[in-house]
Amino acid sequence: MVRLIFTVLTVFVLILSPAKASEDYYLGKLGKPVGDVYFKEFKYHLRGHYSDGLTDINLYATPISSSLYGIELWMHQKNRKCKDQLVPYYRELAIKYFGRDHNIIVNGEEQMVDGVLHPSVYVIDFNRSNEYVGSKEIDVGSTRRLSKLSGQRLIVICRNKIRNAAVIKFIDFKAVKRRIAEVYKNNPVLQNLLRGNYAPSENNDSSIQSPFGITLGKAFEPASIYSVIENDLYKIEPPVSHDIFSDYYVWSTSLSDTVYDVMGVKLFTDQLQCRIVMNSITESLHRKLGGKLRPWMTVDDITHDQVLEKVANDKIRIKAECTPSSKFVLIQTLVRDGQNEFAGSLRFYLKDYWQFEDVEKCTINPAQRACY
Numbered sequence: 001m002v003r004l005i006f007t008v009l010t011v012f013v014l015i016l017s018p019a020k021a022s023e024d025y026y027l028g029k030l031g032k033p034v035g036d037v038y039f040k041e042f043k044y045h046l047r048g049h050y051s052d053g054l055t056d057i058n059l060y061a062t063p064i065s066s067s068l069y070g071i072e073l074w075m076h077q078k079n080r081k082c083k084d085q086l087v088p089y090y091r092e093l094a095i096k097y098f099g100r101d102h103n104i105i106v107n108g109e110e111q112m113v114d115g116v117l118h119p120s121v122y123v124i125d126f127n128r129s130n131e132y133v134g135s136k137e138i139d140v141g142s143t144r145r146l147s148k149l150s151g152q153r154l155i156v157i158c159r160n161k162i163r164n165a166a167v168i169k170f171i172d173f174k175a176v177k178r179r180i181a182e183v184y185k186n187n188p189v190l191q192n193l194l195r196g197n198y199a200p201s202e203n204n205d206s207s208i209q210s211p212f213g214i215t216l217g218k219a220f221e222p223a224s225i226y227s228v229i230e231n232d233l234y235k236i237e238p239p240v241s242h243d244i245f246s247d248y249y250v251w252s253t254s255l256s257d258t259v260y261d262v263m264g265v266k267l268f269t270d271q272l273q274c275r276i277v278m279n280s281i282t283e284s285l286h287r288k289l290g291g292k293l294r295p296w297m298t299v300d301d302i303t304h305d306q307v308l309e310k311v312a313n314d315k316i317r318i319k320a321e322c323t324p325s326s327k328f329v330l331i332q333t334l335v336r337d338g339q340n341e342f343a344g345s346l347r348f349y350l351k352d353y354w355q356f357e358d359v360e361k362c363t364i365n366p367a368q369r370a371c372y
Contacts, residue, residue: 026059026071027097030152031172034061034068044183044366045069060367062179063186069175070367073168082158082166083108087122090168094154098126105153113157113169115368120158127151128173150174180255183363189356190363193256208289208312211262211348212248213239216316220252220259232257235333238264244277245346247334255360260353265334265345267325274322274344275304281346282306282320303327309351319347 026034039046039061046066048059060070075086095102103125111121128151155169184190209216214236226236234250241248245264252259268274275296286293291311296304308318321344325331328343362371 023057023071023073023093026057026068027093027170029068030071030097030170031175032068033066034059035066037061037066039066042366042371044362044371045179062175062182064182065178067175067178069172069179071170072367074165075168076165082156083120086158086166086168087156090154090156091124094124094126094152094170098152102126103128108158113155114365118157118159122154122156122158124154125151126153128153180363187359187363189359190255193253193258193356193360208285208316208318208348210240212241212264214250214259214262216259216262216348216350218259219257220250226250229330229333244281247330249330251349253357253360254364258356258360260357261347261349263345263347265330265343267334268322268342268344271302271304271322271324271342274342278320278322278344278346279306282308282318285318300327315351317349317351319345319349321345321347 037048037059039048039059041063045063046061048061050057050059054075056074058070058072058074059068060072061068104123105125106121106123108120108122110117110119111123112118113121151173153169153171153173155167155171157167157169159166184194214220220234222234222236226234229235229249232252232254234252236248236250238248242264245266247265249261249263249265250259251261266277268277279296282293286308289308289311292309294307294309296306298304303321303323305319305321307320311318323343323345325341325343328334328345331343334343358371361368365371
């Protein structure tokens with residue numbers, strides 16, 4: 001009888017304050033396997049959901065061991081209440097479970113989270129190294145130092161752009177590493193990428209396989225001089241430069257650092273000069289490599305491009321482009337001298353790069369909208 005009364009009272013308390021009871025309970029489980037939750041299976045993770053009408057709770061777990069790596073709460077709160085009430089409350093709740101070793105990373109600023117830019121975000125790290133490695137790791141940590149990741153993170157989004165609600169996230173980085181390892185076990189594409197087996201041809205020294213001395217399909221090995229532009233985009237001093245180009249860029253994937261795009265850029269005074277120079281390069285490559293050279297085409301009436309395809313077993317494409325400086329997205333990173341009206345660019349890229357690029361992005365952070 002006493003046991004029955006106790007059970008009824010326990011259920012009554014949970015009904016009165018399910019969100020508080022749930023967040024307290026699951027914070028204690030963060031980083032550990034959870035067997036008392038119904039999870040829906042996705043390709044890169046498991047997801048559980050609970051709602052009391054006022055607060056939605058999403059639980060994220062690893063696909064094999066069901067280890068809880070993320071907790072997400074959605075609630076309707078005005079921005080002032082979020083800053084003055086939610087942020088202090090959840091900071092103290094995180095301290096209760098994670099300890100007082102914490103650092104404020106973002107304090108009410110505009111920040112990208114899960115691929116969406118939000119106007120007011122708070123981020124606090126717990127039990128992590130003192131080295132902060134950039135805004136791209138707001139969700140899961142710097143992929144290039146994934147082996148060193150530890151600790152936990154609290155994210156409070158005071159105004160979510162999608163549902164106009166406050167969002168609170170708790171992340172355990174060690175469990176994130178466990179999820180990536182579990183995804184790796186069952187994903188042959190990711191296995192090949194991390195083993196460096198995505199090179200499109202056997203000749204790594206060829207001009208098309210290694211444009212400007214950077215090998216496509218292999219892990220990026222930065223030269224002595226390089227800078228990070230954003231996420232996985234680098235400006236480099238290449239091992240092999242060309243007299244025509246002044247600036248060089250490399251794109252690599254998020255987890256294995258596989259190079260999928262290499263570009264050289266030069267600024268010109270007018271479009272005609274750009275077309276003449278870039279056309280001479282593509283025709284020279286066509287004579288040397290064969291393939292199919294597509295005629296110059298106009299994009300948005302002012303940008304012209306030309307593509308050489310069906311080379312290197314139809315795995316690599318080469319694209320020349322003449323773009324007005326005002327529309328060239330990397331214009332602020334270029335070396336400029338005098339009146340430069342057009343940016344001429346030559347890109348060597350893997351034809352199907354988007355397939356494995358998406359695999360890596362979703363392996364790192366399956367909460368991104370593109371991964372569902």
